[in-house]
Amino acid sequence: MVLTVVQQLGEEDSSFVSPVFASRYVQDPVPRHAYVLPEKSISKDAAYQIIHDELLLDSSPRLNLASFVTTWMEPECDKLMLEAINKNYADMDEYPVTTEIQNRCVNIIARLFNAPVNEKETAVGVGTVGSSEAIMLAGLAFKRKWQNKRKSQGKPYDKPNIVTGANVQVCWEKFARYFEVEIKEVKLRDGFYVMDPVKAVEMVDECTICVAAILGSTLTGEFEDIKLLNDLLTQKNKRTGWETPIHVDAASGGFIAPFLYPELEWDFRLPLVKSINVSGHKYGLVYAGVGWVVWRNKEDLPEELIFHINYLGADQPTFTLNFSKGSSQIIAQYYQFLRLGQEGYKNVMKNCTESARILREGLMQTGCFDIVSKETGVPLVAFSFREGNKSLAFKLSKILRRFGWIVPAYTLPADVEHMTVLRVVVREDFGRTMVDKFLSHVKVALSELYSVVEAPLPTIRYTIELRPGETAEDDGCGVPLPEVVVLKQEVEPVNKHIHLVGGKTKGVC
Numbered sequence: 001m002v003l004t005v006v007q008q009l010g011e012e013d014s015s016f017v018s019p020v021f022a023s024r025y026v027q028d029p030v031p032r033h034a035y036v037l038p039e040k041s042i043s044k045d046a047a048y049q050i051i052h053d054e055l056l057l058d059s060s061p062r063l064n065l066a067s068f069v070t071t072w073m074e075p076e077c078d079k080l081m082l083e084a085i086n087k088n089y090a091d092m093d094e095y096p097v098t099t100e101i102q103n104r105c106v107n108i109i110a111r112l113f114n115a116p117v118n119e120k121e122t123a124v125g126v127g128t129v130g131s132s133e134a135i136m137l138a139g140l141a142f143k144r145k146w147q148n149k150r151k152s153q154g155k156p157y158d159k160p161n162i163v164t165g166a167n168v169q170v171c172w173e174k175f176a177r178y179f180e181v182e183i184k185e186v187k188l189r190d191g192f193y194v195m196d197p198v199k200a201v202e203m204v205d206e207c208t209i210c211v212a213a214i215l216g217s218t219l220t221g222e223f224e225d226i227k228l229l230n231d232l233l234t235q236k237n238k239r240t241g242w243e244t245p246i247h248v249d250a251a252s253g254g255f256i257a258p259f260l261y262p263e264l265e266w267d268f269r270l271p272l273v274k275s276i277n278v279s280g281h282k283y284g285l286v287y288a289g290v291g292w293v294v295w296r297n298k299e300d301l302p303e304e305l306i307f308h309i310n311y312l313g314a315d316q317p318t319f320t321l322n323f324s325k326g327s328s329q330i331i332a333q334y335y336q337f338l339r340l341g342q343e344g345y346k347n348v349m350k351n352c353t354e355s356a357r358i359l360r361e362g363l364m365q366t367g368c369f370d371i372v373s374k375e376t377g378v379p380l381v382a383f384s385f386r387e388g389n390k391s392l393a394f395k396l397s398k399i400l401r402r403f404g405w406i407v408p409a410y411t412l413p414a415d416v417e418h419m420t421v422l423r424v425v426v427r428e429d430f431g432r433t434m435v436d437k438f439l440s441h442v443k444v445a446l447s448e449l450y451s452v453v454e455a456p457l458p459t460i461r462y463t464i465e466l467r468p469g470e471t472a473e474d475d476g477c478g479v480p481l482p483e484v485v486v487l488k489q490e491v492e493p494v495n496k497h498i499h500l501v502g503g504k505t506k507g508v509c
């Protein structure tokens with residue numbers, strides 16, 4: 001079973017195709033839909049050219065404004081990554097330096113998040129493929145810890161749950177389903193698109209393995225109030241004796257808050273925060289394929305989840321879901337830490353925030369949108385049409401795609417499903433020039449959108465000449481009687497709304 005769905009672009013139904021360049025090298029046709037392993041080999045040049053050409057039709061990653069995931073790194077780092085492309089990260093004894101580099105990254109991140117480790121101690125954490133794997137591991141640790149405690153108390157341990165906001169990323173729902181944990185979601189409400197800590201704490205019961213808070217909601221970039229959550233939960237724990245912990249999903253915000261909002265308390269400074277995940281491939285500024293999870297203390301990661309392997313050499317503890325993987329991303333993460341330092345990260349995040357501000361203002365100036373994202377948070381702009389028509393957002397997204405931009409439109413989760421928003425994530429490589437270009441394309445797209453959606457059908461005015469004795473009656477449908485001589489037809493322009501969109505700041509939409 002193939003699980004991915006590919007958009008069919010209405011190709012003609014030929015099962016063979018001879019690409020132009022490749023015909024220099026091969027004479028035989030190449031199967032268009034290569035679902036069967038070809039019988040014969042072809043030359044490396046031809047294979048390269050064929051695949052290269054086909055991939056030209058993928059969108060350009062740099063114009064993909066939907067994703068938080070890094071699409072640009074310095075050439076020096078690209079070079080390092082290529083040099084490490086044949087290193088399996090799992091072979092820790094064979095590549096001890098790479099292992100050491102991952103350990104340095106874990107320690108750097110744990111200290112960035114204010115883990116209570118002194119200078120000589122090493123932090124507890126691992127590199128993963130992304131935040132999803134990191135969250136699975138953190139969730140498993142909470143589940144196992146909770147079960148162990150319940151067992152020791154002689155209480156049932158078969159119905160664990162987690163409390164989150166309805167705005168959680170899909171990986172939490174995956175965790176819940178794959179690892180049989182009930183997910184209890186705090187619903188959102190109009191104007192409040194993140195988890196309400198008061199409601200979350202109300203939902204906590206003795207089977208809650210953790211409350212998962214998000215630093216940088218996927219939908220709107222907003223930071224949840226984790227300090228308030230910590231305070232309320234501390235009170236509840238005191239009353240009930242439950243010790244319910246907090247996990248912070250800092251997938252997108254973990255590399256933003258420490259640099260832009262150092263005073264904000266969201267991390268291990270809060271006593272109930274026991275583990276934190278962050279995506280190295282989002283604002284950690286590395287290409288797709290790296291995430292991190294760190295625990296507050298050794299005690300927060302049950303020993304029985306750690307496997308010890310020795311068949312590659314010395315004893316190596318491991319706690320990951322998969323075994324083999326590339327080393328390049330981990331090396332690239334270390335490159336960014338070494339190269340940028342605190343100063344560099346701060347500058348990049350400041351730049352992104354400034355670009356987001358310019359983008360937000362530009363969008364507001366069109367007069368068509370309400371801004372849904374907050375100024376504090378992940379540098380993204382989530383916006384919705386002022387006008388209630390839900391389909392406008394999807395249509396705008398479609399028109400922008402023609403320019404090459406990918407901007408997703410989506411409906412918000414329960415109970416604000418009636419809201420449709422568009423979201424532009426500002427990454428390091430979405431600079432000011434691109435923001436300006438994007439805004440000008442939005443304006444063009446809007447005028448197109450309104451000319452199609454709003455303008456009345458063209459009105460045709462007839463100038464008629466009456467013959468002697470005739471009256472200017474019609475057939476009741478506005479069509480002149482056949483014997484009337486039509487002298488002139490004037491068609492009113494359909495696109496009369498275009499000029500309104502450009503200049504006005506209010507009221508057009």
Ligand SMILES: *Cc1c(COP(=O)(O)O)cnc(C)c1O
Nearest residue numbers: 130131132169218249251252279
């Ligand atoms: C992106 C994201 C995830 C998933 O992270 P991956 O690194 O893509 O696996 C989880 N939670 C939040 C809040 C995210 O933004």
